[in-house]
Structures are given as structure tokens and as C-alpha cells.
Amino acid sequence: MGDRVVLAMSGGVDSSAAAVLLHQQGYDVIGLFMRSGETESACALPAEPLLPVMNAPAHRQGCCSADDAADARRVADRLGIPFHSLDFQDGFRRIKDYFADEYLAGRTPNPCVQCNNWLKFGKLWEFAQQVGADRIATGHYARIEQDAVSGNLSLFRGTDANKDQSYVLSGIQRQLLPRILLPLGGFQKPQIRSLAAESGLRVADKKDSYEICFVPDNDYAGFLSRYREFSGTAGNFVDPDGHVLGQHDGYERFTVGQRKGLGIAFGEPRFVVRIHPQTRDVVLGRREDLEVQQFFAVEMNWLADPPAADREVLVQVRYRHEAVPCRVILSADQSDTAAIIPDDPIQGVAPGQLAVIYDGPRVLGGGWIRT
Numbered sequence: 398m399g400d401r402v403v404l405a406m407s408g409g410v411d412s413s414a415a416a417v418l419l420h421q422q423g424y425d426v427i428g429l430f431m432r433s434g435e436t437e438s439a440c441a442l443p444a445e446p447l448l449p450v451m452n453a454p455a456h457r458q459g460c461c462s463a464d465d466a467a468d469a470r471r472v473a474d475r476l477g478i479p480f481h482s483l484d485f486q487d488g489f490r491r492i493k494d495y496f497a498d499e500y501l502a503g504r505t506p507n508p509c510v511q512c513n514n515w516l517k518f519g520k521l522w523e524f525a526q527q528v529g530a531d532r533i534a535t536g537h538y539a540r541i542e543q544d545a546v547s548g549n550l551s552l553f554r555g556t557d558a559n560k561d562q563s564y565v566l567s568g569i570q571r572q573l574l575p576r577i578l579l580p581l582g583g584f585q586k587p588q589i590r591s592l593a594a595e596s597g598l599r600v601a602d603k604k605d606s607y608e609i610c611f612v613p614d615n616d617y618a619g620f621l622s623r624y625r626e627f628s629g630t631a632g633n634f635v636d637p638d639g640h641v642l643g644q645h646d647g648y649e650r651f652t653v654g655q656r657k658g659l660g661i662a663f664g665e666p667r668f669v670v671r672i673h674p675q676t677r678d679v680v681l682g683r684r685e686d687l688e689v690q691q692f693f694a695v696e697m698n699w700l701a702d703p704p705a706a707d708r709e710v711l712v713q714v715r716y717r718h719e720a721v722p723c724r725v726i727l728s729a730d731q732s733d734t735a736a737i738i739p740d741d742p743i744q745g746v747a748p749g750q751l752a753v754i755y756d757g758p759r760v761l762g763g764g765w766i767r768t
Contacts, residue, residue, distance in 0.1 A: 408465030411536030503674035504749025540582030567763030632677025688742035694764030
């Protein structure tokens with residue numbers, strides 16, 4: 398039997414195919430489903446008690462529902478691998494608190510990134526060590542390979558450009574790279590569905606989940622209202638010069654770059670340009686008002702050596718945005734904060750999202766956007 402690896406299994410086609418590939422490669426695979434605790438009463442699978450250092454959760458419709466747990470269990474049973482469904486409620490509560498806190502601060506959170514940072518590559522690694530595994534794995538479309546120049550392990554984009562998830566993995570710890578397996582990184586999505594079908598997995602045609610697991614209906618404002626009972630956040634829509642254009646019911650309902658759902662009509666498209674939580678103003682402007690010539694990334698996490706200030710790199714500011722040429726100027730300590738200067742002004746730079754820095758397909762690092 399090969400090395401023992403703990404695989405995060407969500408019940409979807411990607412993590413299920415990852416289980417098949419790892420099993421075929423001779424790894425001693427242990428499947429782990431992370432429960433958020435939201436549908437505990439409806440779950441057909443009881444959550445197992447966690448080993449002492451672990452606390453954990455389950456979800457609704459999305460990537461972690463009761464049906465997803467059952468699908469993951471069936472895949473594990475078909476492959477004959479051990480399977481654990483563990484309660485990660487405390488960890489998911491931390492993510493929901495972060496989600497609400499960021500909106501209250503006038504920023505646009507990215508809970509999937511924090512789920513990767515805190516749970517899938519945090520608590521998952523803790524559990525792996527407890528069961529004698531020296532590797533962890535997920536079904537993300539990204540690659541960990543040796544860099545041809547330095548010889549060090551680095552994170553690279555997945556070969557399927559439409560599914561690449563390296564952006565949301567930029568917060569993992571550099572020292573964990575040798576411990577992580579990403580078996581799907583060199584595949585195209587249709588190949589993965591074919592592999593699942595050939596392996597007799599009923600999830601082969603299961604639809605991908607794009608919702609945030611604890612906001613399955615995509616009603617962020619409704620979730621925030623139920624979870625945190627936001628109040629006193631109503632204020633004014635203003636133009637870039639401060640002139641009042643109308644009123645809104647709460648600034649947490651908006652994100653930079655938003656055009657639809659403003660609740661106010663104009664003769665031409667208007668976009669959310671900035672959000673000021675102190676005054677509760679939401680600034681609306683034209684498309685050109687979204688252009689940014691410089692911004693900052695804080696709490697930088699480096700997966701490779703930072704670039705020199707005179708070296709052009711690529712920076713991606715949202716999960717589905719194209720990376721654009723930029724220069725990166727580091728703070729005095731050369732690590733925590735970076736000024737990012739695009740070659741040409743870019744739009745959609747939202748505080749709270751990640752700025753991920755690439756050298757071609759290789760991830761150099763990432764940090765949280767501030768403007």
C-alpha cells in the first residue's frame with residue numbers, strides 16, 4: 398500500500414474523480430466530508446466525533462448538503478476506502494463571521510478562499526496528522542510542480558483554463574506544498590466527467606456548485622439579516638463628487654463593480670464605485686470611474702520569492718478576471734504589504750477580494766485588496 402493521504406470529499410464529481418485517481422495511483426486514501434452543522438437534523442449520515450483538536454461543520458444546497466454527504470459516502474464505498482463525516486461547525490462559523498464582518502466593513506469577502514485557508518488546508522492537515530497520513534488532497538484544478546528555475550515546489554495554474562482554481566489556493570502555506578496532492582490539475586473537465594462515468598460513479602453528471610455553501614439561494618443580504626441582524630446601515634447613494642442621488646436600505650447589499658439591483662434608475666448604466674461604511678454612502682459612477690491606477694494588497698502570503706520592483710508580473714483581482722500586467726512594489730519589510738501598479742488602469746478592483754500575483758502560470762503569492 399502506498400502513502401496515506403486524506404482527501405477532502407464534497408460529494409461532487411471533482412473530488413470523487415480525485416479519489417479514483419489517487420486510488421489508482423496506489424495511495425492509501427481516507428475520505429473526509431466536512432459538515433457545517435446547518436442540516437444536521439436532516440442528515441442521513443451522523444457526524445462522527447472529532448479527535449481532540451478538531452471541531453467541524455455541514456451545509457445545505459451547495460457543496461456540503463446531506464445529499465452531498467451521501468454521494469461522497471457512496472463513492473468511498475464503491476472504491477473501498479475509509480470514509481469519515483466530521484462536524485466542522487466551529488470552523489464554518491468562523492467563516493460566516495468573517496463573511497458578515499467584511500460586508501460590515503464595506504468590503505467584498507471571499508469565503509471560499511478562507512475555507513481553503515482555514516479548513517481544507519488547515520483542519521484537514523490537522524486531521525491527516527492524527528490518522529497517520531503525510532499527505533492531503535483535494536479536487537481543485539491547480540498543479541503543484543517543481544519550478545524549472547529554482548527547483549522548488551510551486552503552485553501553478555490548472556491546465557484547464559476554464560476551471561483553473563489557483564486563484565483561490567493562493568492563501569495556503571508555502572511549507573505545506575510538499576504535503577498537498579492536486580490530482581486533477583493536469584486534466585480538462587470533460588476528461589474528469591468521463592473518468593467518473595467509466596468508474597461507475599453516479600456523480601459523473603452531477604452539476605457543479607457555484608453558490609456559497611451557507612448562502613445556497615445567493616441571497617447575501619437575506620443571510621446577513623438572519624445571521625447578524627444588520628441595522629443602521631441605510632444611507633445615501635452619492636456620485637463621485639458627493640452629490641446625493643437617492644437612498645439605499647443598507648450598504649452591505651452592494652459590492653464594487655455592481656450594476657444590477659441598485660434599486661435606483663438612471664438614463665445610463667451606473668456602477669458601485671466605492672463604499673464608505675463610516676458615512677454609509679454608496680458611491681455610484683460611470684464605467685470609467687471604476688478604473689484604478691494603483692491599489693494595495695495586505696497580509697501577503699508568498700508561495701515563491703517576491704518579484705523585484707522593476708519586474709513585470711501578472712495580477713488577477715477576481716476569480717474569473719483575466720490577469721493583467723503589473724509591477725509590484727513591496728513594503729519596507731519586503732513581505733506584508735504590496736503596492737500594485739497596473740500597466741493600464743483596471744476595473745473591478747474590490748476591497749476584500751484577493752490580488753494574486755503570477756509569473757506566467759506560476760503563483761508567486763496573494764494578498765487582500767485595499768484601495
